[in-house]
Amino acid sequence: MFAAALRESARVVLPVAAVVTGATVMASANDEVVPAPNYPFSHKGPFSSWDTKSIRRGYQVYKEVCASCHSMKYMHYRDLVGVAYNEKEAKFLAEQIEVEDGPNDEGEMFERPGKLSDVFPAPYENEEQARAINNGALPPDLSLIAKARHGGEDYLFALLTGYREAPAGVTVNEDAGQYYNPYFPGGKIGMPLQLIDGAVEYDDGVESTASQMAKDVCTFLAWAAEPHQDDRKRVGQQMLTLFAICAVIAGYHKRFKWAPIKNTKISYFK
Ligand code: HEC
Incomplete structure (x- = not known):
């Protein structure tokens, strides 16, 4: 019975431990x-x-x-702009492909060179x-x-x-x-x-x-x-820095407000 209980708890604890420690x-x-x-x-x-x-x-x-x-x-070709290519280069890359567009005034589809939005x-x-x-x-x-x-x-x-x-x-x-x-x-x-x-x-x-x-x-x-990974990481770091500063201010403020209360000695006389 004890062994069964041990097995059962291992079944629950091991996957949780694996998740907590990051093991796969x-x-x-x-x-x-x-x-x-x-x-x-x-x-x-x-x-x-x-x-x-x-x-x-x-x-x-x-x-x-x-x-x-x-x-x-x-x-889209525009996604490459500012990351891997500048706008001129990305436009040039887009123009290398043929895109079906339309219909035109005669109601027909036509081919045109690619654009940044393709x-x-x-x-x-x-x-x-x-x-x-x-x-x-x-x-x-x-x-x-x-x-x-x-x-x-x-x-x-x-x-x-x-x-x-x-x-x-x-x-x-x-x-x-x-x-x-x-x-x-x-x-x-x-x-x-x-x-x-x-x-x-x-x-x-x-x-x-x-x-x-x-x-x-x-x-x-x-x-x-x-x-957007870079933005995400940058904003994350900014928020953590902000929270750290807020924590210091909040801690100081708490001590400041409580100091008179904690340091006051109250004596009772009969
Ligand atoms: C000749 C055609 C062909 C080319 C070229 C090709 N692939 Fe594939 N790729 C396939 C096929 C077919 C499958 C599906 C394989 C399957 O399901 O068994 C596949 C599957 C994949 C998968 C999915 C594997 C998975 O876990 O399902 C990835 C990722 C991949 N290819 C990446 C690439 C990359 C990166 C390149 C360029 C370096 C590339 N392929 C070039 C034909 C190609």
Whole structure:
């Protein structure tokens, strides 16, 4: 009976302890996935801001490598202004795409060059077409992917750089468009290895190794999912500073008001 009670309390206490200490409780139902390591991205931490140079390079990787399969339907060209590009550069980038607009005075749709207010172009017309071209697998929209996956940018980095030979006993049907990646739940992913050394040529001269590109595109995707992170952190710090100052003033005020009461000696005479 005592053992049962112990077991029961452990069942309650352990998950709570794990949450309190920040330890990750792995889902035991699926052992075929490797948890992503905690990578030292420079934008992590309460006092650090986005690495905008990395965001700029990451956008280039997205545009030149990922955009042929993945849409980013919540991202506009104007979002890049002031972060990765200036207005002129972003306008130039937008003008490189053709957008269907209209109808015009004759009631017809027409093509025009992109504007800052346009969203990034989608590679496929619809989900069915995307699946048909990718052996049935659907390349998800990447606008919020860093928030939509457990582990965020750490998971994305591990996934992009984690392709390897399938271990003995695991069969992967490459002819059906399956590839082995231990970080993808289940281990078999419908996306081939994307990042190989030198796949893009950075305009700032940074060497485009596979891991450099993965870091940059993950920083870009993390930023896309949470563009206001820097503001949030700054306001948080301002509020904490303000609260600290208020606490000191309130403490002093309390002592000031109570001092006469606490120091007064009251004597009673019969
Ligand atoms: C040739 C097409 C293609 C390209 C190019 C491509 N992907 Fe994918 N991607 C896919 C497909 C297909 C899937 C769906 C895989 C599945 O569900 O098995 C996918 C899935 C993903 C996922 C989701 C994994 C998950 O947890 O569900 C991420 C993240 C991703 N890709 C990132 C990228 C990034 C970043 C790039 C550019 C460096 C890129 N992809 C380039 C086809 C592509």
